[in-house]
Amino acid sequence: PQMSIDVVSIFPEYLAGLQLSLIGKAVDRGQLSLAVHDLRDFTFDRHNTVDDSPYGGGAGMVMKAEPWALALEHILAERGSAAVGEGADGARTAGRAAGGKPTLIVPSPAGQVFDQRIAEDLAARDHLVFACGRYEGIDQRVIDWAGEHFDLLPMSIGDYVLNGGEVASMAMIEAVSRLIPGVIGNPESLTEESHEDGLLEYPIYTKPASWRGREVPEILLSGNHAAIARWRRDRRLERTADVRPDLLEKLDDLSKDDLAALE
């Protein structure tokens, strides 16, 4: 597959949603491989302990280091063996795992804020591993250890606190996997995609032309494609200026017509 994704969580069933729809089909087509690992499979005490109280005191619990290291080593070993496969000549060959180190993404409020540019960067990699923390987080020594074996990326999906990294991982996996060629049915919907050029999307309409006394903008029924393109761009500029002026600040390639629309 072009991309393999591993997720480690104490709630593996949380990730089941990814098996559905687009991503599920891409997995079936072999473009993407997705494996979810239960952290508790890497504990061997009677209670499958994954957490303990924090040194230095304080509320909440911390995820223990050893189960994480065992889970991540298991994934590294699998990857290593994945590098051994059928050569073109059918002989069993030991190849180096494609590319450099696998990427370890740790969803956390204390991470770089995820955006479309980062999604595009991750979509070009060959192996992503998501570590879903729970409780107050993971023993820092795991993060320090992982930095030696992975390209380590603490990543935030926004400035709010979730109970665990699973939802954040699903959001990032969806944003990344839809960029992998073939995963999305209709590639055009990617090119027109807002965030490609930094502007938000224009308002969209479909039949009926008149609905509960509300009409579709006349221009969209005109067949005048140049005028429609201009109208759509004006709506994107207007909407971005209105809802996300910070995104507009980032743009430096606005045309005369664009600036006129922003007046």
Ligand SMILES: COc1cc(COC(=O)c2cn[nH]c2)cc(-c2cccnc2)c1
């Ligand atoms: C790995 O360490 C973590 C992970 C998470 C889950 O991720 C997020 O919340 C998140 C990801 N993007 N935006 C929010 C939560 C904490 C945490 C921190 C403080 C108090 N309580 C919990 C620590």
